[in-house]
Amino acid sequence: MRKIIFPILLAIALIAGVFIGVKIPKNQTLNNVFPQKSQASEKISTILDLIDENYVDKVDIDSITEKAMPELLSQLDPHCVYLSNQDLQIANDDLEGSFSGIGVQFSLEDDTIMISNVISGGPCDKKGVRAGDRIVTVDTVNFTGKEITSDKVVKTLRGKKGTKVKLGIYRPGDEGLLDFEITRDDISVSSIDIAYMVTPTTGLIRVNKFGEKTYSEFMQSLIKLHRMGAKRYVIDLRDNPGGYLTAVIRMANEFLEKDQTIVFTKGRAKGTSDSCKADGNGHFKNVPVTVLINEWSASASEIFAGAMQDNDRGTVIGRRSFGKGLVQQQFTIDKTTEVRLTISRYYTPSGRCIQKPYKNGKDYSSEVFDRYEKGEMEDSSKIEHKENEEQFKTLKGRTVYGGGGITPDIFVAAKIDGDNSYYRSLSNKALYDFAFHYTDRNRSILKSFKTQKELEEYLDSQKLENELAEFAKKEKKININSNMLDQCKLILRNRISACIVRNFFGDEGFHSVLNKIDPIVQKAIGNIADDVCTEGYDEGDKF
Numbered sequence: 001m002r003k004i005i006f007p008i009l010l011a012i013a014l015i016a017g018v019f020i021g022v023k024i025p026k027n028q029t030l031n032n033v034f035p036q037k038s039q040a041s042e043k044i045s046t047i048l049d050l051i052d053e054n055y056v057d058k059v060d061i062d063s064i065t066e067k068a069m070p071e072l073l074s075q076l077d078p079h080c081v082y083l084s085n086q087d088l089q090i091a092n093d094d095l096e097g098s099f100s101g102i103g104v105q106f107s108l109e110d111d112t113i114m115i116s117n118v119i120s121g122g123p124c125d126k127k128g129v130r131a132g133d134r135i136v137t138v139d140t141v142n143f144t145g146k147e148i149t150s151d152k153v154v155k156t157l158r159g160k161k162g163t164k165v166k167l168g169i170y171r172p173g174d175e176g177l178l179d180f181e182i183t184r185d186d187i188s189v190s191s192i193d194i195a196y197m198v199t200p201t202t203g204l205i206r207v208n209k210f211g212e213k214t215y216s217e218f219m220q221s222l223i224k225l226h227r228m229g230a231k232r233y234v235i236d237l238r239d240n241p242g243g244y245l246t247a248v249i250r251m252a253n254e255f256l257e258k259d260q261t262i263v264f265t266k267g268r269a270k271g272t273s274d275s276c277k278a279d280g281n282g283h284f285k286n287v288p289v290t291v292l293i294n295e296w297s298a299s300a301s302e303i304f305a306g307a308m309q310d311n312d313r314g315t316v317i318g319r320r321s322f323g324k325g326l327v328q329q330q331f332t333i334d335k336t337t338e339v340r341l342t343i344s345r346y347y348t349p350s351g352r353c354i355q356k357p358y359k360n361g362k363d364y365s366s367e368v369f370d371r372y373e374k375g376e377m378e379d380s381s382k383i384e385h386k387e388n389e390e391q392f393k394t395l396k397g398r399t400v401y402g403g404g405g406i407t408p409d410i411f412v413a414a415k416i417d418g419d420n421s422y423y424r425s426l427s428n429k430a431l432y433d434f435a436f437h438y439t440d441r442n443r444s445i446l447k448s449f450k451t452q453k454e455l456e457e458y459l460d461s462q463k464l465e466n467e468l469a470e471f472a473k474k475e476k477k478i479n480i481n482s483n484m485l486d487q488c489k490l491i492l493r494n495r496i497s498a499c500i501v502r503n504f505f506g507d508e509g510f511h512s513v514l515n516k517i518d519p520i521v522q523k524a525i526g527n528i529a530d531d532v533c534t535e536g537y538d539e540g541d542k543f
Contacts, residue, residue, distance in 0.1 A: 073339065078364045079326050081340045083150070101158035102165065102182045104129065105241060110366075112136065112144045113153055116296065117241045120193040120208055121507045123182045126499075128432040129169065131239050131296045132368070136177055137168030159184050171428065172369050178428050191247075193236075194511040195221035199525055203230030206511060207251075210243030210300040215250040222254070222284060232288040234524050235304070238318060242299025252307045254282040255289055255314070260349070260395075262307045265327055267344025272327075289314035290524045293406060295368050295377070298322035305406045306348030312396045315527060316408040318520050320376070320383055322368065323356030323405035350392040352402030372414075380411035410527060412520045418491040422484035427495065430472035435499035438467070452505045456497060456513065465492040491517065 052061045069082040103122020104115045113135040118125045137143055138156055157165065163184050168177040191214035193206040203225030207218065222233065245263075252262045258280025266273045291305045291314050302321045308314035327344040345353045358364040376382045383404075392400050401407055439446060449455040469485055472478040485492075494517050502510035515521040 069339075073341075077326060077342050078358055079324075079328055079340070080342055083338055083340060099158060100161045100184055100186050102167075102184055103187050104157075106135075106153065108148065108150060108153070109134075111146050111148060113148070117208070117239055119187055119189075120206075121502075121510075122187050123185050124180070126432065126436075126502070127180050127182055128428070129167070129180060129182075130171070132172065133178075134170045135167055136170050137166075139166050140168070161185055172372065174424070174428060190217065192217045192221055194508045195225055196508055196512055197225065197228050197230065198234065198512075198515060198521065201229060201231045202234060202525060202528060203228070203232070204234040204236060204515070204521070206236040206238075208240055210240070210245075210247040210251075212244065212247075214243070214247040218251055219254070232290075232528050233284070234290045234292060234521070234528075235314075236292040236521075237297045237301040237304060238292050238294040238520070239296045240298070240301040241296065241322075242301060242324070245300060245303070248300040248303050249276055252304050253278045254284045255287075255308065256282060256311060257285055260307075260311050260313075263303050263346055263348065265344040265346045267327070269343060272329075272344040288528055290528055291316045292520050292524060293318040293321045293408060294520075295319055295371060295405075296322060297406075298324040302354055302406050303346065303348070306352075306354065309400060309406065309409065310349035310352075310392075310394050312394050312398065315410060315524075316406060317410045317524050317527065318408045318412055319414065320371070320380075320407050321354070321405035323354055323403075325353045325355030348392075348400075348402075348406075350394055350400055352390070352392045352400065354402055354405055356404040377414040379413070380407075383407060410523060412523050416491060416517070416519050418488040420484050420487055422481045423488035423492060425478055426468060426472050426488075426492065430476045430478060431468060431492070431495055432499060433475070434468045434471045435496055437471070438464070438496075439500050439503045446500065447504060449504075452501060452509050452512070455501060455504060459497045459500060460493065463493075464496040465489040468492060468496060 048061055048065065051059055051064070073080040073082050101123075103119040103124045105117040105119070106113050106115050108114070115124075115129065115131055115133045115135065117131050118129055135143060143153075143156070159165070161184055165182050165184065167180045167182060169180060171178055189209075189211060191207055191209050191211050193208050195203065195205045198204040203222075205218065205221045205225070207214065225233070249262055256262065256278035258278060260278045262276045262278060264273075264275035289308060291308050293301060293305050293316060297305065297318075298321065302324065305316050305321065309316045325345050325347075326342045327346050328340045329343045331339045331341060333339055345355060347353050356364075356367060371377055374382055374384075376384075390402055392402060394400055446455065446458075449458060465485060465488075469480045473480055494513060498510050498513035501513050
């Protein structure tokens with residue numbers, strides 16, 4: 001057992017889905033790793049040779065092989081993938097560099113593009129595209145089916161800065177398609193959406209991925225907030241799909257005592273079982289911590305939440321996480337392709353594997369949406385795995401569950417006050433366009449405010465929800481419903497203000513406005529204990 005911070009497994013997040021994994025050196029091939037072929041693999045080679053030499057028509061064996069490999073791997077689990085070096089480069093760009101595109105992370109589920117994460121501040125985020133949306137048409141042409149590949153999606157959606165693309169999006173729960181015109185732009189790959197003081201003594205940090213620079217960005221945020229007076233921290237991992245395992249291990253280490261387990265893995269092959277424990281050198285071991293998660297928090301996010309929960313180090317608030325507990329390793333096949341193969345499972349400190357069940361790809365990909373249909377997003381008692389899965393104990397003896405994501409210590413329902421069908425219609429079809437047009441028309445007035453507080457106070461006095469309703473009626477043919485508008489006016493005003501504020505004060509302004517009525521954030525603020533310890537951080541420490 002290692003008792004120092006060390007990368008158990010090196011991970012990257014690929015466009016084909018969220019995962020935790022490890023890579024072997026680029027110059028190492030499968031023949032180097034597994035020199036002895038099995039009888040089954042010899043049989044495959046023989047069949048291909050027979051086809052190549054004896055089939056009545058000339059056949060492109062390479063093409064057949066390329067088509068067969070993805071199908072072969074799909075028989076294992078949803079995270080085993082046959083991919084090109086271009087796919088890997090794209091993934092590395094997302095975690096390490098920058099690119100020009102529409103600003104989403106996605107996976108191909110049931111021959112449809114499912115958006116797993118919307119990059120904060122990117123083109124799609126500004127237009128109101130959400131995690132869980134499914135892209136059905138691109139530039140009014142159907143963009144679904146078996147011929148749609150990850151490579152084709154990336155080539156279609158990424159492009160030169162300033163160019164436009166029209167998306168037809170299906171959003172579960174809504175009828176018909178939602179139309180969005182997205183202008184491509186340079187996409188920032190910063191891991192931190194926002195780091196600000198949510199109360200005079202509480203700092204909130206929203207982490208959107210675990211990339212190459214996440215740990216250093218996270219530490220800079222912690223130190224900044226500490227100097228601003230933070231004595232407790234809220235770590236927001238909602239919608240975070242994962243990334244490098246090294247980043248989450250180093251982050252968790254900052255909050256844990258020496259020898260407390262962060263994560264361990266179990267696999268069948270040699271070298272695939274390992275454990276990692278905190279080294280005791282963390283700078284924030286004694287400050288209160290709260291972790292926020294939801295149904296799109298996956299992989300590395302679940303490792304962090306599980307480590308805090310199982311060690312009774314922090315309170316986890318929100319909704320049950322995605323449930324991704326399989327570990328992938330990348331093997332180089334040749335100069336153009338690699339295989340991502342599941343080699344082990346990862347476990348939280350209490351010993352639970354949080355990988356949700358998978359019978360086939362369809363069941364797996366639709367499981368989150370099934371939670372909505374079963375009522376779990378509104379009532380935590382409807383989480384099925386609580387009754388079916390093995391129970392585990394935290395360091396202090398609290399009961400936690402495996403087999404389907406991290407279940408929060410405090411559940412917060414997805415629905416918020418004022419949410420009704422009229423609000424959803426305005427929000428989905430008109431709100432973002434209205435905020436854009438309002439900003440454009442009133443820019444000279446809006447930019448005159450020197451502080452965010454002044455701008456918010458002005459916007460609050462304008463009764464923007466009424467202007468939105470009129471805009472939606474004229475431009476989107478959405479009839480005004482006065483009763484429902486009165487019910488949802490506060491949430492509409494908050495959403496409109498957030499979008500407008502972002503144009504002048506960036507993502508920090510946007511999220512800080514939304515968080516004022518965000519039920520999960522507000523629950524976290526109310527739950528954190530008043531008595532906090534200020535030890536554990538040395539201002540003289542060098543990072």
